[in-house]
Amino acid sequence: MPDPAPSASRQEQKERTRQSILSSALELSLKQGFAQVSLRQVSRHAGIVPTAFYRHFESMDQLGLALVEESFSTLRQMVRDAQRDPEVFENIIDAAADVLVETVKQRKTHFGFVSRERMGGPDVVRTAIRHELDLFVSELAVVLARLPNIEDWSSDDVQMVSRLFVRNMVTNAEEVVEMPDGRPDLEERIKEGARRQMRLIVVGFKDWRS
Known part of the structure; x- marks a missing residue:
């Protein structure tokens, strides 16, 4: 043999x-x-x-697409893990802030790549990043649809609030990318800001009607 x-x-x-x-x-x-x-x-x-x-x-464009795919793989795994972990789901706002900051710290170069290239990169890379963010919105919407006060919303409205959360996530991720190493004070400030912003979004759940 x-x-x-x-x-x-x-x-x-x-x-x-x-x-x-x-x-x-x-x-x-x-x-x-x-x-x-x-x-x-x-x-x-x-x-x-x-x-x-x-x-x-085959080309630098294909390399750029591979970098986009690699950069977003962690985010997709983060959402899938949240769906499987009851503790994360029950404390979704606090857990989401912690998980986001830790994930970005571990993959700073990838999130930095997305942060820079989503606005200033080549067309093919910017388009791929928008596509990945749209996919992330859809995956997060599946998680959010299980939250109280949102179960009866239309799919369009669930997607809308998911997009708000993702925009919040992108903004906070960019702050983590820019954060100097060894600054737990800044890290906690970013986490607390993310929690407050997410709570503000959630406050409107009870009174919203599709």
Whole structure:
């Protein structure tokens, strides 16, 4: 029976190179924005020749789309975990503020990428970010539809309030991205601001009629 190890090793090396390209593009885009980063710069930073880049991505646009996908994967997992965890659901406002800040701190480069590129990136990247935010609104709406006083709302209204929460989330995430390391005072201020903003949205639930 042939030894599968060489094939597995090649696949691992390919994945490492792919991740190196993604990490290099993220790091370079921190300094100058993704639109200004060239394929040659990414290849040089990743320690590969430009022709090797094309074994992983067809173009810089495709690389940008992969970065968007990678950046939003954490957010999607965050919503799915919230649906499965009764404690998070019962204390959704306090838990959401804590989870958001911790998630952004762990993936600062990815959230920084989204923050910069959603307004100033290439068209294909901006469009992909808008699409991912719309998907996130839809996934969050499924969670919110289970909250008290909202069960009988129309789907359009649930989507509307979900979009308000997502806009709040994006604003607070951007504040966390800009927050210097080692500033628990600023971190707590962001969390408390997020809680107050979400409570303000929720106050209107009881009296709203679709």
